[in-house]
Amino acid sequence: MKFLDQAKVYLKSGDGGPGAIAFRREKFIEYGGPDGGNGGRGGDVVIEVVNGLNTLIDYRYKQHFKAQRGNHGMGANRNGARGEDVVLRVPVGTQILDEDQETVLLDLTEPGQRVVILKGGDGGFGNAHYKTPTNRAPRKSHPGWPGEERWVWLRLKLIADTGLLGLPNAGKSTFLAATTAARPKIADYPFTTLAPNLGVVRAGDEEFVIADIPGLIEGAHEGHGLGDRFLGHVERTRVLLHLIDGTAEDVVQSYTTIRNELVAYGGNLADKLEIIGLNKADALLDEEVAEKKAALEAASGAEVMVLSGATGQGVQAVLYRLLTLIKQSKEEEPDVIQAPVTRSIPRAPVGRKMDDEYAGWNEETGEYDDLPEEADDDSDSDGDDWDDEGDDDGDDTEHSGNGDDNAKG
Structure with missing residues (x-):
C-alpha cells in the first residue's frame, strides 16, 4: 500500500429537510386542520480514529465528502427522517488543519476517538408548527437550515517514542531492522527509504516505538532531496536518535548539517532530547573510532555512543539509554506530545523539476x-x-x- 501523509478534502454536512404544508382531510371528520410535519435534520460529518491505519491514501482518489440531506416532512404530522452521517476514518496521530494550514481544528491521538467536525442543518418546520389560536390554517413552512461546508487538510504525524535522524545511508533502516521486527528496504545508495517506517523495540521486559524517516541533506528545509516534510513524523517523539555514518570523512559536518536542518524546520525538534550515535563502527579501526568520537563530543557537547547496526555492537546500550530517557519524559509529560503546526515545503511531482521559486x-x-x-x-x-x-x-x-x-x- 502506498504511503500518503497529507491530503486536502472538501467536507459538507447535510442540509435540513423542508417542512410540509398539509391539511387533515378525512371522511366523517368534521374539523380538519394543518398537519404538515417537520423536515429531518441533515447528516453530520464525523472524523473517526481507527487503530491499524497508517496512511491517508484513501483520500487521494476521493476528496469530496457530503453527508445526506434530511428528508422532507409529510402530512399526518409525519416528520422527515434524519440524513445519514458521512464518516472519515483516519489513522492515530492525524491533525485536521484549516484551509490556511496554520490553524489546528483537531488533533486526534487516541484510537476510537469520534468527533463531529461539521453539524448537519436542522429541519424546517411544517405548517402544523405555525398553528395558533388566531391562525387556525397556516399555509407556511420552513425550507430547512443549510449544513456547514469547508475545505480542510488532513496531516498525519505518526506517534512514536523515538525518532531516527541522519543523512542518507547513515544506517537508520539497518538499525531499525536489527532492533525490531520491521523490514525496511536496505540498500547501498542514498534515499533508499522513501516513506517513514515504524517498529516496536524490546529492551528487557519493556517496549517502545521507534520511527525511521527518510534521510535529510543540506537544504532539506528548502525542499532539496526528499525535503523535510517527513520530519513531521518525529514531532511527537520524546527522544531523537541521531545516527552518524562513521565512515564519512567529516563526521562533524554530518552532525551540524542535520542540526541546522532541525533548527530551520522548527516544530521544537531542535529542543528535544537527543542521543548521538556513531554508527558503522565495525568498518573503522579503534583509533579512528576514538578520533571521530572525540571530534563529535567536542562539536556537540554531549556524549557520543558507538554502535554498529549491522553487527549489533553497542546496540543494546543505545536501546537502554533510549528507554531511560523515554521513561523520564513520560514522568514529566505523561500524555501524548502535541505536535505544533508545520507547513510543508512542496516537492515537485515525480518526473518534474522545480526551481528555487517552486514554480507552479x-x-x-x-x-x-x-x-x-x-x-x-x-x-x-x-x-x-x-x-x-x-x-x-x-x-x-x-x-x-x-x-x-x-x-x-
Whole structure:
C-alpha cells in the first residue's frame, strides 16, 4: 500500500429537510386542520480514529465528502427522517488543519476517538408548527437550515517514542531492522527509504516505538532531496536518535548539517532530547573510532555512543539509554506530545523539476497550477509518472476532482 501523509478534502454536512404544508382531510371528520410535519435534520460529518491505519491514501482518489440531506416532512404530522452521517476514518496521530494550514481544528491521538467536525442543518418546520389560536390554517413552512461546508487538510504525524535522524545511508533502516521486527528496504545508495517506517523495540521486559524517516541533506528545509516534510513524523517523539555514518570523512559536518536542518524546520525538534550515535563502527579501526568520537563530543557537547547496526555492537546500550530517557519524559509529560503546526515545503511531482521559486506551487490552494509550455522542462509523456510508485511522499494531495492537471508543476 502506498504511503500518503497529507491530503486536502472538501467536507459538507447535510442540509435540513423542508417542512410540509398539509391539511387533515378525512371522511366523517368534521374539523380538519394543518398537519404538515417537520423536515429531518441533515447528516453530520464525523472524523473517526481507527487503530491499524497508517496512511491517508484513501483520500487521494476521493476528496469530496457530503453527508445526506434530511428528508422532507409529510402530512399526518409525519416528520422527515434524519440524513445519514458521512464518516472519515483516519489513522492515530492525524491533525485536521484549516484551509490556511496554520490553524489546528483537531488533533486526534487516541484510537476510537469520534468527533463531529461539521453539524448537519436542522429541519424546517411544517405548517402544523405555525398553528395558533388566531391562525387556525397556516399555509407556511420552513425550507430547512443549510449544513456547514469547508475545505480542510488532513496531516498525519505518526506517534512514536523515538525518532531516527541522519543523512542518507547513515544506517537508520539497518538499525531499525536489527532492533525490531520491521523490514525496511536496505540498500547501498542514498534515499533508499522513501516513506517513514515504524517498529516496536524490546529492551528487557519493556517496549517502545521507534520511527525511521527518510534521510535529510543540506537544504532539506528548502525542499532539496526528499525535503523535510517527513520530519513531521518525529514531532511527537520524546527522544531523537541521531545516527552518524562513521565512515564519512567529516563526521562533524554530518552532525551540524542535520542540526541546522532541525533548527530551520522548527516544530521544537531542535529542543528535544537527543542521543548521538556513531554508527558503522565495525568498518573503522579503534583509533579512528576514538578520533571521530572525540571530534563529535567536542562539536556537540554531549556524549557520543558507538554502535554498529549491522553487527549489533553497542546496540543494546543505545536501546537502554533510549528507554531511560523515554521513561523520564513520560514522568514529566505523561500524555501524548502535541505536535505544533508545520507547513510543508512542496516537492515537485515525480518526473518534474522545480526551481528555487517552486514554480507552479500555489500557496493559497496548496497545489500546482498549470505552467506555460516553456516552463515545463519535461515532455508530456513524463506526466504519467505522477501515478507511479515514486509519489509515495504524499504531496499529490488535492486534485480538484479530476486528479491530474492541477497537480502538475
